[in-house]
Amino acid sequence: MPPKHKPKLAVWKFASCDGCQLSLLDCEDELLAVAGEVEIANFLEASRAVVKGPYDLALVEGSITTPHDAERIHQVRRASKFLVTIGACATAGGIQALRNFKDVKEFIAIVYATPAYIDTLNKSTPISDHVRVDFELRGCPINKHQLVEVISAFLNGRKPNTPAHSVCVECKQRGTVCVMVAHGTPCLGPVTHAGCGAICPTYNRGCYGCFGPMETPNTKSLSGWWTGLGVKEQDLLRVFRSFNAYAEPFRRESEQHEK
Amino acid sequence: MKSKIIKVDYLARVEGEGGLYIKVRDNRVVDVKLKIFEPPRFFEAFLRGRNFAEVPDITARICGICPIAYQMSAVHAMEDAFGIKVNGQLRALRRLIYCGEWIESHTLHVYMLHAPDFLGYQDAIQMAKDHGSVVQRGLQLKKAGNAIVTLLGGREIHPINVRVGGFYKVPSRSELATLAERLKWARDAALETVRWAASMPFPDFEQDYLFVALRHPDEYPFNEGRLVSSRGLDIAVGEYESNFVEEHVEHSHALHSVLKQQGPYFVGPMARYNLNFDRLSPLAQEAAREAGLTSACCNPFKSIIMRSIEILYACDEALRIIAQYEPPERPAIDVPVRAASGYGCTEAPRGILYHRYRVDEQGTILDAKIVPPTSQNQRVIEQDLAQFVPKFLALPEAELGWRCEQAVRNYDPCISCATHFLKLEIDRG
Numbered sequence: 001m002p003p004k005h006k007p008k009l010a011v012w013k014f015a016s017c018d019g020c021q022l023s024l025l026d027c028e029d030e031l032l033a034v035a036g037e038v039e040i041a042n043f044l045e046a047s048r049a050v051v052k053g054p055y056d057l058a059l060v061e062g063s064i065t066t067p068h069d070a071e072r073i074h075q076v077r078r079a080s081k082f083l084v085t086i087g088a089c090a091t092a093g094g095i096q097a098l099r100n101f102k103d104v105k106e107f108i109a110i111v112y113a114t115p116a117y118i119d120t121l122n123k124s125t126p127i128s129d130h131v132r133v134d135f136e137l138r139g140c141p142i143n144k145h146q147l148v149e150v151i152s153a154f155l156n157g158r159k160p161n162t163p164a165h166s167v168c169v170e171c172k173q174r175g176t177v178c179v180m181v182a183h184g185t186p187c188l189g190p191v192t193h194a195g196c197g198a199i200c201p202t203y204n205r206g207c208y209g210c211f212g213p214m215e216t217p218n219t220k221s222l223s224g225w226w227t228g229l230g231v232k233e234q235d236l237l238r239v240f241r242s243f244n245a246y247a248e249p250f251r252r253e254s255e256q257h258e259k
Numbered sequence: 260m261k262s263k264i265i266k267v268d269y270l271a272r273v274e275g276e277g278g279l280y281i282k283v284r285d286n287r288v289v290d291v292k293l294k295i296f297e298p299p300r301f302f303e304a305f306l307r308g309r310n311f312a313e314v315p316d317i318t319a320r321i322c323g324i325c326p327i328a329y330q331m332s333a334v335h336a337m338e339d340a341f342g343i344k345v346n347g348q349l350r351a352l353r354r355l356i357y358c359g360e361w362i363e364s365h366t367l368h369v370y371m372l373h374a375p376d377f378l379g380y381q382d383a384i385q386m387a388k389d390h391g392s393v394v395q396r397g398l399q400l401k402k403a404g405n406a407i408v409t410l411l412g413g414r415e416i417h418p419i420n421v422r423v424g425g426f427y428k429v430p431s432r433s434e435l436a437t438l439a440e441r442l443k444w445a446r447d448a449a450l451e452t453v454r455w456a457a458s459m460p461f462p463d464f465e466q467d468y469l470f471v472a473l474r475h476p477d478e479y480p481f482n483e484g485r486l487v488s489s490r491g492l493d494i495a496v497g498e499y500e501s502n503f504v505e506e507h508v509e510h511s512h513a514l515h516s517v518l519k520q521q522g523p524y525f526v527g528p529m530a531r532y533n534l535n536f537d538r539l540s541p542l543a544q545e546a547a548r549e550a551g552l553t554s555a556c557c558n559p560f561k562s563i564i565m566r567s568i569e570i571l572y573a574c575d576e577a578l579r580i581i582a583q584y585e586p587p588e589r590p591a592i593d594v595p596v597r598a599a600s601g602y603g604c605t606e607a608p609r610g611i612l613y614h615r616y617r618v619d620e621q622g623t624i625l626d627a628k629i630v631p632p633t634s635q636n637q638r639v640i641e642q643d644l645a646q647f648v649p650k651f652l653a654l655p656e657a658e659l660g661w662r663c664e665q666a667v668r669n670y671d672p673c674i675s676c677a678t679h680f681l682k683l684e685i686d687r688g
Binding site: 013014015016017018019020021022023025026028029031032035040043044045046047048049050065066069094095096098099102104106107108110111112120124140141196199200202203204205208210235238242243 | 269270271272273274275276297298299300301302303304305307309310313316317320321322323324326367371372375381382383384385387394395398399401402405413414415416417419420427428590661664673
C-alpha cells in the first residue's frame with residue numbers, strides 16, 4: 001500500500017489576540033497526537049518551518065481590518081481546500097468591530113499621534129464577508145475541545161458535532177441552577193450559542209455572550225426580561241455590543257437600544 | 260563596500276505578526292528595524308464610554324497569552340480610582356491565578372518557542388521526535404499552570420471570574436487542594452527545567468542594561484510594589500507617566516517607551532530577577548546558584564534560565580498559597596464608585612504592564628491608557644541586534660538570520676499586545 005498522504009494544516013492570523021490559535025497549543029494532551037495525523041505546514045506562532053500550499057485544512061483566526069488583509073484572505077482561500085474560521089474575530093469581527101458603530105478616524109486620533117500613518121479600514125469584518133467559509137467555530141476564545149473535534153471531524157470526513165442551541169441547555173446539562181430565575185442575575189445565556197460549557201453561570205455570574213448569537217435567538221424578549229430586572233437602556237446597548245457586536249442578531253438588538 | 264541585508268519577513272514563534280530588517284555596511288550595523296505589522300485594534304478608543312466593571316473582560320482580549328496580566332492591571336487601577344484595597348485571602352487568590360499564568364506562559368515560551376532555537380529545531384513538534392520526554396514534560400508543566408487559571412478563572416484563555424473588588428466565586432479548600440498534587444509534580448518538573456535550560460549553549464553576550472521592575476517589601480512582585488530600576492529609580496506606580504515617555508524614533512516604525520533622561524530600558528523575567536533575586540524563595544535561589552547564576556545576570560540568551568527559575572518560583576508560591584488558604588467570607592469587597600483616576604501596574608510574564616483610567620461618577624470610562632511590556636522592550640531588542648550582528652557576520656546568511664530571530668525571542672515578544680498601542684508607519688514610497 002502506498003504511504004498515506006498526511007493532510008496539510010495551516011493556521012492563519014488576521015486582527016486578533018492570538019488566543020484562538022493558542023488553544024491548539026493548549027491541547028497539552030492531544031497536541032502531539034494531532035501533529036502525528038497532519039502535517040503542520042504553516043503555523044507561525046509555533047514553528048519557523050513553512051511548507052508551500054495548497055493546504056488541506058486552513059484555520060483562520062482574526063478579522064479583516066486593513067486593505068492588505070482584505071487581499072491576503074483571498075490568497076489564503078485560494079490556497080485552502082477547507083477553510084474554518086476560529087473564534088469571534090474571524091466569525092463576527094470581534095471586539096475591534098466596535099469601530100463599526102463609530103467614526104474610525106476618531107478612534108485613530110485617540111490612540112495614535114499621527115493618524116495619517118495608520119492604514120485601516122472603516123470596519124472590522126468577519127472572514128465570511130470576504131470569502132467562502134466552510135465552517136465557523138464560535139467563541140471568544142474558542143473551546144479547545146471543540147477545536148479538536150473540528151480537526152478530527154475533518155480528518156474523518158464527517159460534520160463536526162458543535163451544537164447550535166443556547167447556553168441554557170448547557171446549564172441544564174451541567175446541573176447549574178439558573179442564575180436569572182434563582183438570583184435575578186441578568187444573563188445572555190438564552191440567546192447565546194453553546195460551546196463554552198456554561199462557565200459564567202457556574203461561577204455565579206450571568207453569561208456575557210462571548211460565543212455570539214445562537215440560531216434564531218429571541219433577543220427582543222430577553223431584553224424585556226432584563227428591563228424587568230432593572231437594567232437600563234444604555235446598559236442593554238453595551239451588553240449586545242461586545243465581543244460579537246457585529247453579529248447580525250446582536251447588532252440589530254443593540255440598535256434598538258441606541259438613543 | 261561590503262553590504263548585507265538581513266531580512267526575516269515573518270518572525271515565527273512569537274505571539275503576533277512582526278518582521279525584522281537589519282542593514283549592514285562595512286561590518287557595521289546601520290539600521291535595525293523590528294517591524295510590527297499587526298493591525299491596530301484601538302482598545303484605548305473603544306474603552307471610552309464602557310462601564311468600569313467591563314474592563315477586566317475587555318482588556319483580557321488584548322492578549323490571549325497573558326489575559327490575567329490585563330485583568331490584574333485593570334482591576335488594580337480601578338480599585339485605586341475608587342480608593343479600595345483587596346486584602347487577605349482574596350489578595351492571595353489573585354497572586355495564585357497570576358502564578359498559573361506565569362507557569363503557563365513561561366513554559367510555552369521555554370519549551371515551545373525558545374528551546375528549539377538552542378537545539379536547532381524548527382519547532383517543538385520536531386524537537387519532540389528526538390526529545391520526546393522533554394517536550395512531554397513541558398506540555399504537562401504548562402498544563403499545571405493552566406489548571407490553576409482554569410480552576411480560579413473558569414477557563415485558561417480569557418478567564419471569566421476576575422472582577423473589580425475580587426472574584427465572582429471563590430474556591431473551597433478542597434477544590435484548591437486538588438491542585439496541590441499536580442503542583443508538587445510541577446515543582447519537581449520546574450527544577451528539572453532549570454537544569455535543562457542551564458545546559459543550553461549560550462553565546463557570550465553580556466550587555467549593560469537598565470532594568471525596570473516592580474519591587475515589593477516582602478514578596479517577589481506580581482500585583483504590587485514600587486517601580487524601581489537598576490540605576491536608582493524608585494517611584495510609586497501613579498508616577499509612571501511623569502518618568503516614562505513614549506518616543507518616536509526616526510529609524511523605527513513604532514513608538515518606543517524610554518525612561519526620561521536615561522533612555523531605553525529592559526522589562527520582564529531578567530529585569531525582575533536582577534532587581535528581586537533576594538525576594539525569590541530559598542528553593543528558587545538555590546536552583547539559580549546550581550544553574551551557575553549569581554544574583555545578577557546580563558546575558559539575554561540566558562533569559563531562558565531565568566524564565567525557568569520563575570516557573571519554579573511560581574509553583575513554590577502557588578503551593579504556599581494553597582497550604583495557607585481559608586475561603587474568604589465574600590468573593591468580592593464593595594466597590595464605592597466615584598469620579599476619579601486610577602493607576603495599576605503589574606508584572607505580566609513579559610514585564611510591567613501599566614494601565615491608567617479616568618472614570619466619571621457613574622463609573623463610565625472617560626479616558627484609558629495602556630502600556631504593554633513588549634512596546635517597552637522594543638528599543639532594547641533593536642539595540643541588542645545592533646550589538647549582536649557584527650559578532651556573527653561570518654555565519655552563513657540563513658544561520659545569521661536564525662540567530663537574530665533567537666535574539667528577538669529572548670524577550671518573548673508579544674506583538675499582539677504591543678501593536679494596539681504602537682504607531683504603525685506605512686511607507687508608500
